[in-house]
Amino acid sequence: MTIYISEEERICNIQRTFNQQFPHLKLEFYTQPHAHGGSYFGACCLPPDTPIEDIRLMHTFGWIDIGSLRTAAEVEHDFNRLLGLSIQIYQSKDGDWIETTVEDDCTLAQLNAECLDAARKAYRH
Template sequence: MQAILHISPSKYVYELQQEFSSIFPHLRLEFYRRPGNEAAAAAKQLIPKTMLFRDLGVMETAAVESGDEITVAVLEGFFLKKFGILAQVVRQSGTVWLETTMTDDWTLFQQNEHGRELSGGFHLSKDPAQEILSKHKWCDQ
């Protein structure tokens, strides 16, 4: 599937994140402030979803392909090279979200499919204990 993400100064971070997640429902796109030095790199600061890209230094409209054949590394590299913004793709794994740093050479399609497989059919009710108990016959006696 070919998909284009559009970035503009007047777009909010959450709007781009929603576009990305509508294409790849088992992936999320997170943005972090670029650390000033290597010592600060370990403590990445998440950019708020309600921030405008203008406030992150984006002064022009741009588009990035985010289709099935694009790798995580290419997408993340685009944001860093074009805008100086650290982007991180995270993949769903059950009820948690994991950074894809060890598999950045995978395509977005591969990442999304792996997230789907890891999360397939996994759903917790409001009361997880009751859901587990209801699956056992001895609970009905």
């Protein structure tokens, strides 16, 4: 699956599209990028109603591949390299949203399935 991102788009629309594909994952947007495996711990994420044109470092538009076989690191890298957008992927664990810093090399499908399995196990207990 791909997401088309134009300058007129708002963060919330991109987040919604991503979350429809991966219900146990979410995207947060920041003003600065982080290194591979790095964290945004303590940084403030941008409000969902923020227009892309207000935050991107490159004034371009395009498609981002968020296919299930892409890793979190690849998707984060593409947002930054192709569109100048700084994002972090989070996964739902035990009712909290956790950055995928340690799992950056896992695919989106693996990350989503891991959260689903954990939720099923918690439900059974």
